[in-house]
Amino acid sequence: MESCAVLQDACGDIAKIQQQQTPAAATPATASSLPFASHMAQLVVGSVQVTLRVLKMNGSTLIFLGTTDAERVDEFAMAMPSRPPSKQIVSTTFLGESGQSDSLVLANKLAMRYGRQFYVSFNLQMDAVTRAQFEAALVSYMQKNLEMFV
Amino acid sequence: MSVFETKNDKCGFHKQFAVDINGNNTEFVFHEFENKWMLLITQLGKLPAFYNVAFDVKRDHRVLPFTHGPVDDPEFHVSVPVTMTCCMGVDSDEIRGGIQFLINKTAINKCPSELLIALGLKKIESEDLRAIAKVLENGIF
Numbered sequence: 001m002e003s004c005a006v007l008q009d010a011c012g013d014i015a016k017i018q019q020q021q022t023p024a025a026a027t028p029a030t031a032s033s034l035p036f037a038s039h040m041a042q043l044v045v046g047s048v049q050v051t052l053r054v055l056k057m058n059g060s061t062l063i064f065l066g067t068t069d070a071e072r073v074d075e076f077a078m079a080m081p082s083r084p085p086s087k088q089i090v091s092t093t094f095l096g097e098s099g100q101s102d103s104l105v106l107a108n109k110l111a112m113r114y115g116r117q118f119y120v121s122f123n124l125q126m127d128a129v130t131r132a133q134f135e136a137a138l139v140s141y142m143q144k145n146l147e148m149f150v
Numbered sequence: 151m152s153v154f155e156t157k158n159d160k161c162g163f164h165k166q167f168a169v170d171i172n173g174n175n176t177e178f179v180f181h182e183f184e185n186k187w188m189l190l191i192t193q194l195g196k197l198p199a200f201y202n203v204a205f206d207v208k209r210d211h212r213v214l215p216f217t218h219g220p221v222d223d224p225e226f227h228v229s230v231p232v233t234m235t236c237c238m239g240v241d242s243d244e245i246r247g248g249i250q251f252l253i254n255k256t257a258i259n260k261c262p263s264e265l266l267i268a269l270g271l272k273k274i275e276s277e278d279l280r281a282i283a284k285v286l287e288n289g290i291f
Contacts, residue, residue: 036177038162053162055179058195066183073186073266076200078238094200094237095266119197 039148042068043141045134050124052138054148060117061149063110065124072123079107080117095121106135113139114150163188165290171281174272180290187261189290191282192270199239201249203265206231230259237266244274251276255283257291 036057043050051071053064060080066072075096082088089111093101107120126134142149163181170176171193179190190197230253234246248269253259271278 035168036166036179038166038179040162053181055162055166055190057177057197060196062197064181064183070184072184073188076237076266092238095202 037148041141043134043137045137046130048124048126048130048134050134052141056149060119061110062119064121065106066121067124073121074123075101075103076119076121077101077103077107078117078119079104079111081111081115102131109135116150167289169285169289171285172278174278176271176282176285178285178289186264186266187258188266189258190268192268193272194270196270197239197268198270199241199245199268200237201245201267201269202235202237203249203253203261203267204233204235205259205261205264206233209260209262230254245269248274248279251279252283252286255280256286258286260291 036055038053038055040054041052043052049068051064051066051068055062064071064073073095075093077091077093077095079089079091082090089108091104091108091111093099093104096103101122102124103120103122106122107118110116110118110120124134163179165178165180168175168177174193176191176193177195179188181188192198229250232250232253234249248271249267252269253265258265271282
């Protein structure tokens, strides 16, 4: 408990640091002991400036998308692949409007593309053209920085 | 033309760290959004359930008597009144009790808006909850 003050300053890969200090053979990492990793990026698509916050967990990824000046959480959705042999995606909106929310649509696409559970909070007002541009650019960014997402 | 700029690749949230709580690696993630606080606490490597917590009374009246802080004596104990909604995942009395404990014992009850919280513990025991409350007080608030 005394190490809390130190830990709060070094935000980020604390567990990774602890793992590096421990011999790997002595304590094999289990799925639940792998550290979370997060990052933030500023994305500019046309005139829209978007803040992207990502938390990579074990088997799932959480993504927040909001405007840079006002980061809100108005919607939240989750999508994940069904158990094999089914190739369907199971998804739900659990915060905000029910039905086909923007968060749900994006979560579905990401879960389908990467075969992984995605939590998405999409809090942007965009027209169809800008949205399509943004999604293409987001996927491009994810491909370039894949290790930060999956 | 789209332009991407990675501003900070170390930490995407106000606080994110891992601490050993009674032998279990426990991940903490905290972020203040404009309309919500988000707090994720898990020992499972994933998020088992999401709860949305709305505070029933104004911030200055949540802990009685306000000037002296929370009352720890069981005989005079007053919980912070909240409305808890399970948004996703398993809804259990144990998790609700754990969240209420953390709200009572930490500065979570100073949240100016609603709270989105995930609490994934391998075992919900008072010893673990007290340790988590201490980590929250020292490491986040």
